[in-house]
Amino acid sequence: MENAxxxxxxxxxxAYRFLNTVKHLDADGLKVKFGKSDHHVSVRxxxxxxxxxxTLSTLDDxxxxxxxxxxx
Numbered sequence: 281m282e283n284a285x286x287x288x289x290x291x292x293x294x295a296y297r298f299l300n301t302v303k304h305l306d307a308d309g310l311k312v313k314f315g316k317s318d319h320h321v322s323v324r325x326x327x328x329x330x331x332x333x334x335t336l337s338t339l340d341d342x343x344x345x346x347x348x349x350x351x352x
């Protein structure tokens with residue numbers, strides 16, 4: 281199953297830092313790109329079935345550390 285989430289940041293630099301950090305996460309089918317603007321980052325990945333998948337929690341924590349929040 282695929283999950284898509286978008287994060288919004290206060291600055292383009294924070295969004296860019298988040299994008300580059302997330303690119304290196306170990307997640308199945310990971311796709312990361314700028315979203316609606318240069319302050320948004322869109323992330324898509326596939327859930328790990330049959331076990332707990334902490335990917336979304338990791339993304340939320342990283343975004344919060346960089347001053348961002350989930351918008352969709």
